Amino acid sequence: MSKLRVVHYINQFFAQIGGEEKADYPIELREGTPVGPGLAFTQAFGEDAEIVGTIICGDSYFNENIEETTKKVVEMVKGLKPDVVIFGPAFNAGRYGFACGTCAAAVHDELELPVVTGMYPENPGVDTAKDKAYVVVTKNSAADMRHAVKVMAPLALKLARHEHVGASCEEGYINQGIRVNFFEKKRGSERAVEMLLKKIAGKPYETEYPMPSFDRVEPMPAVKDLAHAKIALVTSGGICPKGNPDHIESSNATKFGEYSIEGVTDLTEETFETAHGGYDPSYANEDPDRVLPVDIMRDLEKEGVIGKLHELFYTTVGNGTAVASAKKYGAEIGKRLLSAGVNAVILTST
Amino acid sequence: MVKEIERSGLPVVHVCTVTPISMTVGANRIVPAIAIPHPLGNPSLPKEEEKALRRKIVEKALKALTTEVTGQTVFKD
Incomplete structure (x- = not known):
């Protein structure tokens, strides 16, 4: 053959x-x-x-x-x-x-x-x-x-x-959502009691009917008055002050950074860089505005298109980073932005 | 991150190149970007043109933030 x-x-x-x-x-x-x-x-x-x-x-x-x-x-x-x-x-x-x-x-x-x-x-x-x-x-x-x-x-x-x-x-593959009929060795009542006993004893057990997880968030209402709104920049592209002071990891990041851009009108090669290890960093290092558009936001602020650019930006490296970590950072960043009176967020990803 | 920040009560626009990934992740307002290593820029353009390009994307992002959406929406041209 x-x-x-x-x-x-x-x-x-x-x-x-x-x-x-x-x-x-x-x-x-x-x-x-x-x-x-x-x-x-x-x-x-x-x-x-x-x-x-x-x-x-x-x-x-x-x-x-x-x-x-x-x-x-x-x-x-x-x-x-x-x-x-x-x-x-x-x-x-x-x-x-x-x-x-x-x-x-x-x-x-x-x-x-x-x-x-x-x-x-x-x-x-x-x-x-x-x-x-x-x-x-x-x-x-x-x-x-x-x-x-x-x-x-x-x-x-x-x-x-x-x-x-x-x-x-x-x-060993991921569930395809297809059901196939087959005969179990033990009947349903027996399996249910076994599962219940395991659950009571705090032992691991496997459900026969896992619930689908729908993790969607309702869209928040739009910004009504952009000219008086405070907008924040957040990125998963790893932009940070030159030298990466908090040592955000280039992959599987265990932290996010909060940095001031007060008085900064343009991110330059001398002052900022990327910590990201999952894409070619040369373009972002040469001009970090290509990932975090501080220059444009300052122009729009000066022209009165937006009310204010939030003086802190938030950053992490989205490269093999665990979903659980990203969730945690997002929740914490959201809390801080809300208490700082921010109205909306632009989040950039590479 | 997009989802969790939005969950805290703020509208978020996700500017990214691979918009299908953003859809899978669950962003509600999505604006397509230029390329993975330079989402808001294009190093092959002269500085001024590159900045104009960046401004266009940021303006689109702001437009997305001021637009009511009922579900996941990609803001194309």
């Missing part, structure tokens, strides 16, 4: 082309020899399957050209006639995860091929594909590659062979 055909999508980093300075690397197809994590997959496949092509694309390039790049990925995959397509794994890399998820969903929809990817559950890419792709749960860093491949490779083989795939909790 001939080997099953696998196409693999990876970013510029895993293709060993470069880091953030190469994140604008355009999409490319390499046929034949596996690249980067493709080697580990090839090893795991053994004689059963082979990677016939690797699609490589820079993370910024993808996210700045989403529609056309997705189309190209679908075309490239189509030309290679695979049995299954693997994306990543992307772990907790946001742009990479988003690229993997978006392309996986498109390949699933347009070519009706099975797709497998791997992500940390907080990756924003999960939501783009979890009902279409098999998104294997990984840890939040590439150190988890070995485990990710160990779960993803056999799952990909099963899908390529159209074999039965077990429930998400058995196979």
Whole structure:
């Protein structure tokens, strides 16, 4: 029997082309020899399957050209006639995860091929594909590659062979929201009592009917009188005073910064910089207004378009930062802004 | 962060390049930006033109803040 055909999508980093300075690397197809994590997959496949092509694309390039790049990925995959397509794994890399998820969903929809990817559950890419792709749960860093491949490779083989795939909790992928009927060994009343006893004893138990979480916030009313409003700037792009006095981490930030821009009319290379490690910092370091537009806000303040620019700005690094941390910072920043009489917020992200 | 600040009672406009991520996260007012490493700028433009571009995005952000929305809204051109 001939080997099953696998196409693999990876970013510029895993293709060993470069880091953030190469994140604008355009999409490319390499046929034949596996690249980067493709080697580990090839090893795991053994004689059963082979990677016939690797699609490589820079993370910024993808996210700045989403529609056309997705189309190209679908075309490239189509030309290679695979049995299954693997994306990543992307772990907790946001742009990479988003690229993997978006392309996986498109390949699933347009070519009706099975797709497998791997992500940390907080990756924003999960939501783009979890009902279409098999998104294997990984840890939040590439150190988890070995485990990710160990779960993803056999799952990909099963899908390529159209074999039965077990429930998400058995196979290690994220729940797709699909229900399948099956016979339990124990009857419902017995399972319910067991669960209740575990709950009373404070032991971990698994519900059979998890509630969906809808975490949406109602939009606040619009600003009525802009000319008398106090506007604050907040960013996840890591802009901070030169030297990063509070040592905000370049990834997985454990804090946010509150800094004064009283009397500052323009952020310059000499006075401010970015602490962010998830994008090429050269443009932001050269002119931090490109991320935090203090210069424009001062002009608008002088012209009377806005009432006042709040004299403090808030900043953190949104790079692999845990959702729980971001939530905490947001709540605290909101409280401080409200008590300072701020009326509205412009939040910039990179 | 966008969501939590809004939850505290302030309207927030999210200026970002990858607007679909902002949708997933749950921002209500979204204004598209230029590029990931320079959301409010374009280093290939002369300084004055770049500043004019930045001003246009900030003005759009302010327009979003003064516009009532009932759900997630991306403010395109």
